[in-house]
Amino acid sequence: MKRIFFSTMLKVRHLTFGYDKQPVLEDLSFRVSRGEYVAVMGESGCGKSTLLKLLYGALPFEEGSITWKNHPIKGPAYQLLPGGEYIKYLAQDFDLMPYATVAENISKYLSATDPEQRAARTVELMETMELEQYRDVKVQFLSGGEQQRVALARVLALRPEILLLDEPFSHIDHFRRNKLRRNLFGFLKKENISCICASHDFFDVLPFADRIMVLKDREILDLRHTDDIFEKPRTLYTAELLGEANLVPIEVLKSYASTTRNIIVYAHEFRISGKSGMPVTVKHTYYLGSHYRNYGVLDSGRGVYFDSEKPIEKGKKIFLNVSLETINKRMPI
Ligand SMILES: Nc1ncnc2c1ncn2[C@@H]1O[C@H](COP(=O)(O)OP(=O)(O)OP(=O)(O)O)[C@@H](O)[C@H]1O
Numbered sequence: 001m002k003r004i005f006f007s008t009m010l011k012v013r014h015l016t017f018g019y020d021k022q023p024v025l026e027d028l029s030f031r032v033s034r035g036e037y038v039a040v041m042g043e044s045g046c047g048k049s050t051l052l053k054l055l056y057g058a059l060p061f062e063e064g065s066i067t068w069k070n071h072p073i074k075g076p077a078y079q080l081l082p083g084g085e086y087i088k089y090l091a092q093d094f095d096l097m098p099y100a101t102v103a104e105n106i107s108k109y110l111s112a113t114d115p116e117q118r119a120a121r122t123v124e125l126m127e128t129m130e131l132e133q134y135r136d137v138k139v140q141f142l143s144g145g146e147q148q149r150v151a152l153a154r155v156l157a158l159r160p161e162i163l164l165l166d167e168p169f170s171h172i173d174h175f176r177r178n179k180l181r182r183n184l185f186g187f188l189k190k191e192n193i194s195c196i197c198a199s200h201d202f203f204d205v206l207p208f209a210d211r212i213m214v215l216k217d218r219e220i221l222d223l224r225h226t227d228d229i230f231e232k233p234r235t236l237y238t239a240e241l242l243g244e245a246n247l248v249p250i251e252v253l254k255s256y257a258s259t260t261r262n263i264i265v266y267a268h269e270f271r272i273s274g275k276s277g278m279p280v281t282v283k284h285t286y287y288l289g290s291h292y293r294n295y296g297v298l299d300s301g302r303g304v305y306f307d308s309e310k311p312i313e314k315g316k317k318i319f320l321n322v323s324l325e326t327i328n329k330r331m332p333i
Contacts, residue, residue, distance in 0.1 A: 015064030094151030277319030
């Protein structure tokens with residue numbers, strides 16, 4: 001993957017925060033560059049939304065520092081308007097004007113000095129979020145997913161330098177999500193807007209994010225380029241956020257290896273053989289449209305998920321293989 005080098009815009013140093021005495025996030029340090037998209041992932045309750053609110057300046061913190069282009073972000077007691085002019089935040093609940101139309105909700109935040117430019121920008125943002133047909137509809141009559149798209153268009157109208165998104169497609173149906181993702185992340189790259197996006201959904205992340213931050217137990221467990229994290233996950237926790245991952249004993253894959261350690265293998269990385277490899281008895285086959293996901297057990301009783309092009313009958317014994325290339329790039333754990 002092409003590596004792009006950006007200039008640092010957001011700097012977080014030793015940030016610690018708790019709603020009460022117990023910290024939710026502890027000693028976080030990282031940087032985000034201009035135009036960069038950093039996805040924040042982790043299990044529910046690990047502090048993704050809390051981190052976004054801290055970066056926005058909406059929560060008071062006592063330990064650590066946050067700076068945006070050398071301006072300190074200090075928290076609600078010090079800032080009248082959270083985020084200032086540069087940082088905009090789209091929370092899970094969106095704060096729209098229900099009695100105004102879609103176009104009015106968006107254009108309200110655009111400069112009124114040049115009406116032609118304002119109208120063109122409103123159209124561009126409606127197109128980006130596929131809202132043209134609702135242009136004159138009052139927001140109160142829109143569905144939850146449509147309102148979320150208006151909220152996204154409106155936050156873009158504010159011309160942020162950094163955009164904080166919390167599960168931005170949570171209300172939007174799968175049918176439309178892919179197109180909107182491409183439009184939104186394409187727009188952010190075109191406008192060189194930095195983005196920090198909390199998401200559970202690896203389709204929001206893998207095709208678009210420059211880096212992934214994994215949060216666990218109050219800390220940053222990992223923060224690397226997207227392809228590095230996916231190809232060389234260091235923990236099963238991380239791999240499971242990004243795909244169907246298994247922990248497989250190395251000695252089962254390579255009989256000559258004398259180690260009790262394991263490697264992570266994604267379901268799509270197994271090759272099925274009728275003759276040799278890791279013996280597995282198939283228990284279930286799930287249809288996924290383009291392929292099948294199977295669940296089987298090793299002789300040791302350990303479960304394994306693996307993909308196949310065709311369904312495999314329950315109870316059948318097959319053999320799984322993993323390429324040497326995959327084995328060699330994974331860190332034993
Ligand atoms: N206002 C609050 N007061 C007290 N505790 C809170 C508050 N908001 C969140 N928490 C707690 O802080 C922790 C982190 O919550 P947060 O919402 O940041 O997690 P998250 O990773 O965004 O979760 P999810 O993926 O479910 O949205 C949780 O234990 C949560 O219960």
